[in-house]
Amino acid sequence: MFAGNLTYNINSSEPEKIIPYLFKGFDDSFSERVQRGDVIVAGENFGCGSSREHPSVGLSYAGVKALVVKSVSRIFFRSAINQGLPIIVLPEAVDAYKPGDKVVVNFENGIVEIGTNRFDFAPLPKKLMEIIETKGLVNWIKEH
């Protein structure tokens, strides 16, 4: 999601510098065309790899609202939540997705709508939802 050889040239504390490299070599048009409120639908073990947090910093900064995945790598799950980027693990929802379907996520009630289908997920504990709502751990810790 973010090329490893750039890790120590661009610090993860500089989101605006990360954005041009998001998904480079995978989907080159992503960084130019991503819009606030976009949703990403993806497959197994999303975010597999190292503990670098550049991807979640960049995706959150770009305004990606949610990721709906079949499964997720643990470190990415944690890092995403800590950047205010919620990940919803719902394999059946990903299977049901057809290109063109609208995806609506309701975090409060734990519902994902894919086209005309509805899927439920267990909402995260309150403290974690607060972290997401305050747009990440940095802000949350500042406030607590």
Next chain:
Amino acid sequence: MAGKTFVEKIFGAKKGSIVFKRPDIVLSHDNTASIRKTFAKMGGTKIKYNNQPLIVLDHNAPPTNAKLSNDYQAIRDFVKEQGIKRFHDVGSGICHQIMSYHAKPGMVIVGSDSHTCTAGAFNTFAAGIDRTETAGIWKNGETWFRVPETLKIVLHGALKKPVAAKDLALWIVGMIGSSGANYMSVEYHGEETLSVSERMTLANLASEMGAKNAVFPPDEVLEQYLGERIENGVWADEDAEYSRIIEINLGDIFPVVAAPHHVDNVKGISEVAGTKVQEALIGTCTNGRLDDLRIAAEILKGKKVPEGFQLLVAPASKKIYLQTAIEGTLETLMDAGGNILSPSCGPCLGTGQGIPADGYNVISTANRNFLGRMGNKNANIYLASPATVATSALYGEITDPREEKGKEVFPYKKEQSKTVEIKEGDDRRINGVWNYSI
């Protein structure tokens, strides 16, 4: 009522629950430079518990450009200013090896590195976290944990030398795939015949199975290694509930490699034997220990690698470097054509010295062979045990380390992680949704 797994005991909660806890050790390395900035952004000035951090400069040690050098110096200044005691400067070794001086049974350890799980060999809960979380712990002293489900791996018998713990670790990765233990805790049982160094190799590879952590019990082998009675060891109940149990006869394991470009692309040595290799790396947090270097030296003693062959050796710590220097192991490796690097991560992650040239096939004792991992997308990386790497270096081609070469084929069809490929002009954004599912 069912018994508890290791993680359910150490967190005092059932699987699936989320608990907040104060870790005993918080590891960071070169990334401390960046964590420091996030810490400041959080409004952090003084680390809440300055006995919590463990900071090791290893990923680019010694630094290869001015920016890195400046980062390193900034970290030294920060360590001084914060009064951090557990700091290991350039040349001390790889953070996961240095961890062996600090980890004690029953500890909760987190680190901003995906191979933090290596410390599970010391009967600790040890897991990787991201940089922001590390900054958060510096400030608050605690973080959240989701108590994971557990995969139990029961080992029977003993490995048939030169078959190594690395072969076993790759075997398991190949068997269950790179997400086979996704978000799980891996408990190793029946471990009596494995040394602590071998356990570190196994725990190290847990992140390549997608696991949160891997752990070994507080047994006599560990007690002997630590040189003291274990007081706070934690272990699972007999009747604990597991998501999956895997039984393995160690006598069945044969030498294997992880072929390019996935760690779970595991093949029997006979399936790749004869593949020409131009570079070999013996080292890293996976296999840069005393026993690993000695095994390699034994194979290379009095012999020479082919002309032009690049044999790199990076001892995992200064202690190991010194010991292998004194006892003559390094001399043997150098005589054979080896080039000894500073105790560090070396070229493993593509930043240190020893980046392979275009078209090179590299055979390495490391834990990752992703495309471009060693700093060149036009090179291929095979992962194997120190014995296989040393033998292959000697012949310039992948070679079975056993006297009697085997013909075995790796028995598991890989549940290999699918890679989504996007062709030019392929538009994946429709109605505000990016479709990366197929």
